[in-house]
Amino acid sequence: MEELFGKHVEELRELGRIGDKHVRIAELVDRAAEELAPIEIEAYMNRQVNLKEQVRVMKKYGLLGLQVPEEYSGLGGDAAAIALAFERLGQLGMGLVTGMDVQLCLTEAILARWGTDEQKKRYLVPEAKGDKLMSFCLTEPEHGSDPSSLQVGFDEVDGGFSISGEKYLITNGSFADAFIVFARNKQRGISAIIVDRDEKHVSVEMEIREKPGLFTSNTTLLKFDGAFAPRENLVGSFGKGLSLAYTGLLSGRLGIAAGCVGAIEDCLNAALSRSREREQFGKQIGRHQLVQKRLATIEEQFETARLCVDRAAYWKAKYDARPDDIGLRKSADHNVTLAKVIATNAAGKAADNAMQLFGGFGYSIIGAPGRHYIDVRASRIYEGSNDVLELKLASDLLGAGFEAYG
Numbered sequence: 001m002e003e004l005f006g007k008h009v010e011e012l013r014e015l016g017r018i019g020d021k022h023v024r025i026a027e028l029v030d031r032a033a034e035e036l037a038p039i040e041i042e043a044y045m046n047r048q049v050n051l052k053e054q055v056r057v058m059k060k061y062g063l064l065g066l067q068v069p070e071e072y073s074g075l076g077g078d079a080a081a082i083a084l085a086f087e088r089l090g091q092l093g094m095g096l097v098t099g100m101d102v103q104l105c106l107t108e109a110i111l112a113r114w115g116t117d118e119q120k121k122r123y124l125v126p127e128a129k130g131d132k133l134m135s136f137c138l139t140e141p142e143h144g145s146d147p148s149s150l151q152v153g154f155d156e157v158d159g160g161f162s163i164s165g166e167k168y169l170i171t172n173g174s175f176a177d178a179f180i181v182f183a184r185n186k187q188r189g190i191s192a193i194i195v196d197r198d199e200k201h202v203s204v205e206m207e208i209r210e211k212p213g214l215f216t217s218n219t220t221l222l223k224f225d226g227a228f229a230p231r232e233n234l235v236g237s238f239g240k241g242l243s244l245a246y247t248g249l250l251s252g253r254l255g256i257a258a259g260c261v262g263a264i265e266d267c268l269n270a271a272l273s274r275s276r277e278r279e280q281f282g283k284q285i286g287r288h289q290l291v292q293k294r295l296a297t298i299e300e301q302f303e304t305a306r307l308c309v310d311r312a313a314y315w316k317a318k319y320d321a322r323p324d325d326i327g328l329r330k331s332a333d334h335n336v337t338l339a340k341v342i343a344t345n346a347a348g349k350a351a352d353n354a355m356q357l358f359g360g361f362g363y364s365i366i367g368a369p370g371r372h373y374i375d376v377r378a379s380r381i382y383e384g385s386n387d388v389l390e391l392k393l394a395s396d397l398l399g400a401g402f403e404a405y406g
């Protein structure tokens, strides 16, 4: 197993935080990551969306339903398994993490918790088997941080719903077989509806290629133009759309935070190798004290992020086991939010440190620090910008009545 990741798995086991099943999942993810690493780098260098290969390899190792219950063809992993998996994938880059987070966390968490048996059979099982990809469609061109004002609408029509409007920055949108769309209706409120891809009524208006990084991830502007969804595709009940989105985001934020831990690990590995290999002033740069200081700083950033993610995974697993417990929900929510903010910030700083340590060669996407530096930046924006999440943290601390937003 990759060394730092292996040590982490060992330590969690030693502490009694994880068991044999987690270790088996970690080994599978490690093997998938080994196979995917060269493919992912090549795609990145060619600025190619790599979702098909990502899915092929994840499917080969049976990882696409990592937290889907076994009865629905998944591995039945808990939040700690998700955190470990995304940590290892994060070493390969946040492009991979972003795409997989939508499948394994955002959409699967919603269907596993809120889907009807029929929806689970039609969407969750094929998702877990890697036969169906789904996108999470919340953000719109005019409405991001404040989803309560979203405008995509649905009308009730004979046998179901007709959905119209644009969804922006949608990951995997060009490839998804179906979409969980959050849409509004005057009488019914914001609701979550599964829409199947239908070339006539669902179009990719734009593939957003002008991103500074995350090249291997697909980001799209989608247009729903009277797309039909049968009535049985309503997920949960009318008016509960934002609660369902929250279920997905709670899982997704943990995945993103863990991915950032992996990105820091990769930066640390790269920085250590470079410190041993590169010589300046007649010695390895790792023998210069300020370079050592920088390495220590990256390790501090790694440990801070890792410990927060471990703790968040612990509380989220407890909450998932008792989803009606309000106290556990608060602990999970607060700790996942903290982990997302801390790990994404730490990853930005660690990649910056690693890039500096690499010198001029670091200012390039040929080396891992340069790629991570660009890619982890997005993690402070998506799945709840860190600014908005910090407001959430503060209002948790201050108590009821202090919510600064929504």
Ligand SMILES: Cc1cc2nc3c(=O)[nH]c(=O)nc-3n(C[C@H](O)[C@H](O)[C@H](O)COP(=O)(O)OP(=O)(O)OC[C@H]3O[C@@H](n4cnc5c(N)ncnc54)[C@H](O)[C@@H]3O)c2cc1C
Pocket: 102, 136, 137, 138, 139, 142, 143, 144, 145, 146, 168, 169, 170, 171, 172, 214, 219, 378, 381, 382, 383, 384, 385, 386, 387, 388, 391, 404, 405
């Ligand atoms: C690569 C990528 C992939 C994405 N994938 C998806 C996806 O699959 N599905 C999906 O639905 N969305 C996706 N998003 C969208 C993402 O979740 C949004 O970009 C994010 O929620 C922020 O919304 P916004 O971009 O509209 O920013 P805005 O809401 O316009 O915010 C602009 C700025 O104002 C700040 N701000 C806003 N309100 C407040 C406030 N009350 N107090 C303080 N500051 C505030 C924000 O922090 C931000 O800095 C993706 C985004 C990116 C970059």
